[in-house]
Amino acid sequence: MSVSLTLKNISRRFVKDNEEFMAVDNINLEVVPGEFLTFLGPSGCGKTTTLRMIAGFETPTAGQILMDGVDITRVPANERGLGFVFQNYALFPHMKIFDNVAYGLKIRGEKGEAAAKKVREALAMVGLTKAEHRYPNQLSGGEQQRVALARVLVLRPKLLLMDEPLSNLDAKLRLHMRTEIRRIQQEMQITCLYVTHDQKEALTMSDRIMVMNRGHIDQLGTPMQLYEDPATAFVADFIGQANLIRGKLRGVDDQGWGLFAIGEKVLKARLGKQNPPTVNEKALLVVRPENLTMSASDNAVPMRIVNRLFEGDRIDYHVVIDGSGQEKPFSMSVPFLPGTQVIDIDTLVNVSFTPRAGVIIKG
Ligand SMILES: Nc1ncnc2c1ncn2[C@@H]1O[C@H](COP(=O)(O)OP(=O)(O)OP(=O)(O)O)[C@@H](O)[C@H]1O
Numbered sequence: 001m002s003v004s005l006t007l008k009n010i011s012r013r014f015v016k017d018n019e020e021f022m023a024v025d026n027i028n029l030e031v032v033p034g035e036f037l038t039f040l041g042p043s044g045c046g047k048t049t050t051l052r053m054i055a056g057f058e059t060p061t062a063g064q065i066l067m068d069g070v071d072i073t074r075v076p077a078n079e080r081g082l083g084f085v086f087q088n089y090a091l092f093p094h095m096k097i098f099d100n101v102a103y104g105l106k107i108r109g110e111k112g113e114a115a116a117k118k119v120r121e122a123l124a125m126v127g128l129t130k131a132e133h134r135y136p137n138q139l140s141g142g143e144q145q146r147v148a149l150a151r152v153l154v155l156r157p158k159l160l161l162m163d164e165p166l167s168n169l170d171a172k173l174r175l176h177m178r179t180e181i182r183r184i185q186q187e188m189q190i191t192c193l194y195v196t197h198d199q200k201e202a203l204t205m206s207d208r209i210m211v212m213n214r215g216h217i218d219q220l221g222t223p224m225q226l227y228e229d230p231a232t233a234f235v236a237d238f239i240g241q242a243n244l245i246r247g248k249l250r251g252v253d254d255q256g257w258g259l260f261a262i263g264e265k266v267l268k269a270r271l272g273k274q275n276p277p278t279v280n281e282k283a284l285l286v287v288r289p290e291n292l293t294m295s296a297s298d299n300a301v302p303m304r305i306v307n308r309l310f311e312g313d314r315i316d317y318h319v320v321i322d323g324s325g326q327e328k329p330f331s332m333s334v335p336f337l338p339g340t341q342v343i344d345i346d347t348l349v350n351v352s353f354t355p356r357a358g359v360i361i362k363g
């Protein structure tokens with residue numbers, strides 16, 4: 001049932017404000033059968049355009065799209081056998097839930113008891129068996145979104161494409177629907193391409209994430225690979241929060257640790273595998289706020305606290321390295337427990353991290 005999908009040098013050029021530009025610029029991608037792959041990136045980076053080309057709603061200006069090895073680049077959308085769930089899921093308001101879900105089958109000419117069985121199976125899949133006689137306005141936003149999903153699943157698509165399907169829901173429902181969508185996708189073993197600009201959503205749901213930036217792929221990998229070994233500063237900052245400390249790679253020690261110099265101070269950290277810097281060249285040290293602590297270890301730099309944000313369970317200290325020329329403060333997020341000593345602004349503290357928690361990439 002599940003299919004593979006290949007994008008070969010896919011590009012889409014648009015004319016915007018009388019100028020040509022590449023909304024999608026030479027994307028290569030292999031999606032394996034049953035995989036849940038997410039396109040993640042900021043607004044305008046080309047996520048929707050890529051998805052629309054796969055769906056057949058948009059024609060690539062260059063490149064090929066293959067499904068199970070068969071070229072579908074010129075195949076019309078309705079012959080591709082795909083399901084598409086949009087951000088705006090507009091159900092038919094005058095139709096009962098049952099009829100909303102049955103609609104696609106009807107268009108295909110499927111009717112009667114066999115079609116009804118399929119509709120009920122799809123409703124059961126999204127946990128809405130009892131809602132079949134209700135109208136869309138009698139359902140919550142999350143329930144409506146699940147109907148939208150059932151409406152697509154009932155057609156047994158070979159490939160499921162979803163473009164920000166959760167962005168109209170409130171925060172709590174979004175969390176719930178993440179697990180629901182993932183469960184259904186795994187149960188049906190359906191290949192799924194999912195678009196979001198919410199990194200938490202991408203991290204929790206996906207087998208792999210394709211991080212896009214201005215029409216390019218910045219990095220493609222599992223959520224953990226992206227988090228632990230970002231290829232670029234953009235990915236480091238987009239996936240989770242990251243401090244990007246400028247310096248130089250001084251060398252590599254005999255155990256393979258990178259030696260990162262900030263002025264005279266040398267710190268040990270992992271060398272990025274995706275994009276390792278060259279010795280004696282400019283480099284970036286990536287350390288997450290939650291991995292910085294105040295302690296006098298070997299792997300520490302003195303920093304001055306310039307701001308302090310109390311967040312309840314944590315305190316976010318903004319710190320700078322005096323004289324380093326890096327004016328934008330770094331963030332050090334430390335747990336706050338009752339009785340924790342709070343440090344005042346302007347205090348000079350030793351900020352340290354364990355070498356494993358830092359990664360050095362090209363600057
Ligand atoms: N039909 C079109 N004509 C001209 N430019 C377009 C067209 N469709 C999209 N674009 C432009 O292409 C770029 C990519 O758009 P796209 O919709 O793929 O972005 P996105 O990553 O989905 O963003 P968002 O997160 O805001 O939905 C944007 O700069 C957009 O303005």
Ligand SMILES: [Mg+2]
Nearest residue numbers: 047048049163
């Ligand atoms: Mg979009």
